[in-house]
Structure formats: C-alpha cells, structure tokens
Amino acid sequence: MTSAHTVTLGLAGTGRIGTSHAETLKHLPGVETVIVADADAERAHAAATKLGVQAVPDIDTLFAAPLDGLIIATATDSHPALITRAVDAGIPVFCEKPVAADIQGTLDVITRLENSTVPVQIGFQRRFDAGYRAARAAITSGSLGWLHSLRATTLDPSPPPAEYIPRSGGLFRDCGVHDFDIVRWVTGREVVEVYATGTNRGAQFFTAAGDVDTAAVQLRLDDDTLATVSLSRYNGAGYDVRLEALGSLGNAVVGLDDRAPLTSVEPDYVPSGLPAYPGFMERFRRAYTEELAAFLSVVSGELANPCTPTDALEAFYIAEACELSRHQNRPVPIAEVRR
CATH class of the missing domain: 3.30.360.10 (Dihydrodipicolinate Reductase; domain 2)
Known part of the structure; x- marks a missing residue:
C-alpha cells in the first residue's frame, strides 16, 4: 500500500455506478487517491473534474499507476480481461456483477484465479x-x-x-x-x-x-x-x-x-x-458505501472476501x-x- 494507513485506488468505468463509486471512495477513511479511467476519455475527465479526483486517458495508463486496488464498473464484456489483468499484476479487485457475460466466461475467470491469492470481490450490494x-x-x-x-x-x-x-x-x-x-x-x-x-x-x-x-x-x-x-x-x-x-x-x-x-x-x-x-x-446508497468499505478491509487483509466469483457463479x-x-x-x- 501507499502507506500504513492510506491507499490509492483505480476505478475503471465512469458511467452512473462508477461515478457514484468514485464519489463514495474519495470520502472513505484510508483512501488517499482515486484515479479514474474510461473507454471514453472525455467522460472520465468530466467525472474527475466534477468529483475532484484524478483522471487518466486510458486503462493502460490506469494500470501503470501504483494501485492498491481496482474497482471495475465497466461494460460486462470487459470484466474478464480487467479482472485477470489486475490479478496478474497483484492488484485486489472489486468488480460489479457479473464476472462475465455467461457461465463459461465466469468459469474461465475462476479457473484463471485458482492458484492466485489476490482477492476478487464481486458486487452484490444487498x-x-x-x-x-x-x-x-x-x-x-x-x-x-x-x-x-x-x-x-x-x-x-x-x-x-x-x-x-x-x-x-x-x-x-x-x-x-x-x-x-x-x-x-x-x-x-x-x-x-x-x-x-x-x-x-x-x-x-x-x-x-x-x-x-x-x-x-x-x-x-x-x-x-x-x-x-x-x-x-x-x-x-x-x-x-x-x-x-x-x-x-x-x-x-x-x-x-x-x-x-x-x-x-x-x-x-x-x-x-x-x-x-x-x-x-x-x-441502496448506504449498502454501496458499506460494500466499498468492506473492499478496503479486503485490500488491507483485515477481512476475508465477502463475495467471491464462485458466489456469483452460483x-x-x-x-x-x-x-x-x-x-x-x-x-x-x-x-x-x-x-
């Protein structure tokens, strides 16, 4: 982590749910920096300006940042590649459901994660x-x-x-x-x-x-x-x-x-x-806040993953x-x- 008490988080996707997550994250204790990216660079820049967080021009630049965790709020078809890329880089992941667009895609991701200790928390806010x-x-x-x-x-x-x-x-x-x-x-x-x-x-x-x-x-x-x-x-x-x-x-x-x-x-x-x-x-505004706070505890190692890709598969x-x-x-x- 950036320090013993603060983290830098990346957020991929600045649509409605992603923008809401960015606003929540910047107010959570222990979050020092929130960096956002989107396939639409202008949308990411507009969201960052409105919320007072950082924006980068694309996903590759986001992954080049010193991230302690990644929040994925992009279109479903991009989830598998983003999850596995983050895990391969040792970055804990929070991903809005679903893991993938279908069962086979979900199983493929789970198979890729079998030998990894990097947590992947799936977003079921209820x-x-x-x-x-x-x-x-x-x-x-x-x-x-x-x-x-x-x-x-x-x-x-x-x-x-x-x-x-x-x-x-x-x-x-x-x-x-x-x-x-x-x-x-x-x-x-x-x-x-x-x-x-x-x-x-x-x-x-x-x-x-x-x-x-x-x-x-x-x-x-x-x-x-x-x-x-x-x-x-x-x-x-x-x-x-x-x-x-x-x-x-x-x-x-x-x-x-x-x-x-x-x-x-x-x-x-x-x-x-x-x-x-x-x-x-x-x-579910309060539930979303509690869910992201739990992810910070997962990132720090203080909490076991409360919602795994296998839960999403079931x-x-x-x-x-x-x-x-x-x-x-x-x-x-x-x-x-x-x-």
Whole structure:
C-alpha cells in the first residue's frame, strides 16, 4: 500500500455506478487517491473534474499507476480481461456483477484465479444492506423457527433504455440474479430446482431481444424451503425491493419502510407521505458505501472476501436455469445447468 494507513485506488468505468463509486471512495477513511479511467476519455475527465479526483486517458495508463486496488464498473464484456489483468499484476479487485457475460466466461475467470491469492470481490450490494443482514441474523439464530416460505421482489419503476436490453443478459441474469444471490446468502442454503415463467405487456423491444419484462420464479431450496421471486421492469409506484422470510415461529421483512411503494386501500390506513425510492442507487446508497468499505478491509487483509466469483457463479446458475425453464415451460434442476 501507499502507506500504513492510506491507499490509492483505480476505478475503471465512469458511467452512473462508477461515478457514484468514485464519489463514495474519495470520502472513505484510508483512501488517499482515486484515479479514474474510461473507454471514453472525455467522460472520465468530466467525472474527475466534477468529483475532484484524478483522471487518466486510458486503462493502460490506469494500470501503470501504483494501485492498491481496482474497482471495475465497466461494460460486462470487459470484466474478464480487467479482472485477470489486475490479478496478474497483484492488484485486489472489486468488480460489479457479473464476472462475465455467461457461465463459461465466469468459469474461465475462476479457473484463471485458482492458484492466485489476490482477492476478487464481486458486487452484490444487498449483502451489505442493514435489513438483509438483520434477516440473515434472524434466520441463522433460529428465532424464526424453520422457514416455510421466502418471498422476494425486485420491481423497477420503469425499464432501462431499449439499447441496453439486448446486452443485459435478460431479466433473470441482469435483475433476478440479485434475488437469487440474497436468497442463498440469508438462508445459507442452496437452490436445487427452479420453475420460471415470464410475460411481455410493455415495450416491444423486450420481445425483440428475446427477453421478458415481468417474471415469476419458484425456487426449491435444498432443505425443501420454497421461495418465490417476482420481477418487473414496470412498477410505476416506485422501486420496490423486499424480502419476506416466513418461519414456523415468526417472520422478518426487509424493505418495509415509509418509502416502500405500497398502497394500502384499508380505510384506516395513514400513508407516510414520503416519496417512494426512485431507483436502486437511492434505495441502496448506504449498502454501496458499506460494500466499498468492506473492499478496503479486503485490500488491507483485515477481512476475508465477502463475495467471491464462485458466489456469483452460483447465482448465475440459478438465472441460467430460470431462462431454460421459461423457454421450455418446465421445472429445471440446477444440476442440469451446472458445469
């Protein structure tokens, strides 16, 4: 590291999430320097000027800097090369999900990392959200009894741009993968079978890309707990991400606060009057900060990697099984897509 107490971090990608990460990083204790780069040098320079961080003209120049860690927030197809290049240079990595665009690409990266001790942390920010952490603690403590059901939702208020959908990987890989990861994480169990279906009642570009805008998923865990996942790109009431863990003795609900976009029609209900979360950046702002703070602890060797490429692979297997299930209209065991 630069010194016993400070680090220099590189950040590749200055789109929305990358710029947000840069702003978070520069305020974290122990970060001395943040250097950003982007395939669009002008965009990197504009972001750096706005945030008061350094910019370099390209990725090669970024790798030439004395980096203690690298944050990757670039397009998915660039992730494998950036991860392996950083690891080969001995630079710890934080990479936004996914590791790669498909299962084989993810496996190739994992194979490359097998003999390396350089940590690669994958970005699944819900693991750092206070509500999900409390639910995990309640489940693992046994205070809920045995779980009979979990209900997870990820409902976006409006769809992303049309040009994003063909390269997104589809609703299950792009959106539902967060729910699949968090179901595994809060329960400590593995998904063994899925049944998924989806529909399109919105923009035609979803159908044109072979994707769906709304989906329902049934998961069976390895202890026979059942989980349902609801996904949509069209939840006009606002960004709605919740998890209900229902047990024989009690329950725990994540995301049920005064900004949850739920409208009760009970006559005595008094609404909070607060606006719904407009999107994931606002809903998970604190979780993103905690996630990057954890990465600093990984860089310093004070914390074991909290989310490995193998974790990302397991969530990807579930998403892959969902896609197969949707196309073939049948339950799909995870073992069928595992390689």
